[in-house]
Amino acid sequence: MTDGDTATAAASNSAGTRLLIVGPPGAGKGTQAVQIAESYGIPAISTGDIFRANVKNETPLGLKVKAIMDAGDYVPDSLTNELVSDRLAQPDAAGGFLLDGYPRTADQVVFLDELLAARGEALTAVVQLVADRDEIVERLRKRAVDQGRSDDTEEAIRHRQDVYLRETGPLIDTYAERGLVLPVDGLGSIDEVAARIDEALASRGIRPTASA
Known part of the structure; x- marks a missing residue:
């Protein structure tokens, strides 16, 4: 059995849908994360939200x-x-979750693996939004102009794309080796992309909750 088969088997042997979503800036990752959370009855969890909530509530971790x-x-x-x-x-x-923005490093991948394994769980799938770089840059440039953000230049936008590729590329490769990555075309309307995500997840036997 390959690593991918092992991961898939472990995921299917325990209840819950445990997903990651990755995608370049401007691909609509945040919007689709909300859609997935609603459709599949799991919380969308971003590291940014975790940081802000802990800081706002002045928890011991938040104070750190x-x-x-x-x-x-x-x-x-x-x-x-x-x-x-x-x-x-x-x-x-x-009963499951959708992680957005985590893991970002190889060490975080190892930590998440060990955390889930200790609970008898594993990731179910990694949804990867894929989009043509030039089309995303053009989309973000138009958005910046519409919102009056003249400082959001094409150079700055392309730099963020480079950072994404540099940080996320190795992680995607790791999960692809396990057979967990589901590439999805991220260009199109919100509903079109959501339908593609549903189709990709259905190919792994993952379907929206009855109440969605």
Whole structure:
């Protein structure tokens, strides 16, 4: 049995749908994350939301994050892992979840693997929104003009695309080796892309909840 077969078997042997969503800036990842969460009855969890919620509620972890961010430093993997672990332990994530923005590093991948394995779980699939780079750049340039953000230049937009590829590429390769990645065309209307995601997930036996 290959690593991909093992991961898929582990995921199917435990209840719940545990997904990651990845995609370049401008591909509509946040919008589709909300759609998936509603359709499949699982919480959409982003690291940004976790950070903000903990800081706002002044939790012990939130105070640590605030001190680091106020100092202008990056939140280390160890603290990010701790925050994600705390969030996934909450009741609404017991039946599955959709992670957005995590993991971002190889060490975070290892941590998530071990965290889920300790619970007898594994990832079900990784939804990868794919879109032509030039079309995304043009879309974001038009949006910037419409919103009066003259500082959001084509150069800045392309830089963010480069950062995404550099950070996410190795992670996508890792999950692809396990047979977990589902590439989905991210260009089109919200409903068109959502339908493609549904079709891709259905190919793995994952379907919307009856109440969706």
